[in-house]
């Protein structure tokens with residue numbers, strides 16, 4: 149591992165505490181793994197962050213991978229100490245902060261697919277993985293920024309493709325750190341309502357027919373997504389009228405009859 153230009157990133161920051169402890173790496177297995185490693189050997193301050201130009205083993209939810217080619221994306225993780233607050237909601241906190249950072253830096257209008265996919269043009273441009281223990285939580289974020297993408301990723305897009313112009317990674321990252329700091333503090337002081345409201349306003353999920361799948365692809369239930377609960381669970385009204393609470397931990401969501409893409413109009417505006 150060797151350092152990339154720390155100043156290029158740190159000088160963009162406007163936060164009070166988020167990412168003020170910052171490690172910039174050219175190559176790492178995963179930025180979250182790096183924070184976990186630090187936690188084993190030292191006291192790591194609230195908001196500590198890692199960014200890397202490339203991840204060799206980027207991870208998504210449910211044991212899946214996150215492809216992280218060199219210099220094509222933003223790969224970053226942040227350390228938080230949310231105590232016994234519901235960490236399921238942190239995924240939604242991160243999705244709201246990330247979509248606002250994209251809005252602020254590019255003018256694009258991302259939409260959110262439950263629980264935490266950020267979509268542009270109906271395609272996925274970011275991955276969020278929240279890992280937690282009894283006393284810490286790490287938010288890992290990957291954003292496709294540059295033009296190119298591994299061709300196998302048919303449901304994916306990038307910010308530069310959607311914008312038709314390059315996107316400045318350090319500024320995007322600094323916006324993200326800023327919105328994360330704001331939303332994290334707001335969540336601690338005002339509870340889950342404001343962040344859930346911000347999530348609903350960007351939702352490409354609520355009101356649509358969805359299929360909830362087991363990690364192996366088996367269908368678990370179908371119905372209409374009607375809302376998110378205080379803990380970030382999706383509320384799905386099944387065909388017999390019962391409303392089921394679906395926790396993000398072990399499932400994926402598809403739009404019934406449409407697969408990954410949300411109904412048009414909710415792709416992004």
Ligand code: ATP
Nearest residue numbers: 208209212213214215272275276292301304400401
């Ligand atoms: P899904 O996106 O299928 O609903 P998920 O939310 O569980 O599932 P994530 O953890 O967000 O998935 O991301 C992992 C998935 O994203 C992988 O299974 C892979 O299909 C896809 N993926 C991997 N790398 C990228 C990338 N750079 N851009 C877009 N998608 C990717």
